[in-house]
Amino acid sequence: MVAFAEEERFSRRKHHKDSRSCAVAAAYCLSEAGITLADVDEIAIAFNPAWPTPSNICTDAELIAELLAPALFGHHRPRQVTVVEHHLAHAASAFHPSGFDEAAVLVVDGSGDGVSATLAHGTADGLKVLRQFPFSQSLGWFYETVAEHLGLGNWTSSGKLMGLAGYGNPDRYTLDFLTARAGGSSRRS
Template sequence: MVAFAEEERFSRRKHHKDSRSCPVAAAYCLSEAGITLADVDEIAIAFNPAWPTPSVICTDAELIAELLDPALFGHHRPRQVTVVEHHLAHATSAFPPAASTRPPSWWSTAPATASPLPSPTAPPTD
């Protein structure tokens, strides 16, 4: 992991109240990694803007601009973002700092509509 930042550290609002975006924290992390938003292959959001209708991607240009303020990212705006179930996003964010070299069996970048992953193989014994 290169960087991690909570938006509330920049906005000084607990849980970044009354907002669903984190553009300053995202810009900070990209800067720490030495990359730009244009270098990122996929962006995930931890809520479904189409709820209650199931959704795997969001292509709403206005919402994407709200989530990732183009002024902070060299006016680059992705065409779409991937929708990840909120609680799965919490669980997935715990994996990188965990003391493990293998992802847990539920960790996948496959879309929610994909078939379940096969059972994981036994962990290395070395």
């Protein structure tokens, strides 16, 4: 790897909110590598803009221009970008640089391409998805909702809650309201 950068580091907006552009970060990485966008053979994005319709490529000129502003790249505009399934991109970015020859890979987030959690098996041959859970069963969105309820803000509040976890007290608490009741009902009378 020659360079890596997140767009939010340049825009100074967390998660580069309200934009899908990665142009400034891409321009930085190309500059670090001493090449131009025209020298790149393939560009991949980690989401499917046509979801729920399966797609391996995106040829939407407007979206490509939004992602990679042509003005930053000598007005060069790729004709297409490769689409990598969102959770597969997460899994690959964790497994491949890990140094492990084989590993179980768990990806859990709010949702990406309709999926909220993926369990995969990583080997030298690549990643094999073993199981996926739909966004309707998202633990990430549940966690985000809890964080919002605690008053930590919206959309990115789960990151704040995760950061606070390290300051928590390791005492055990009994949460009776989360305990399943006999007969399969957990409703209170």
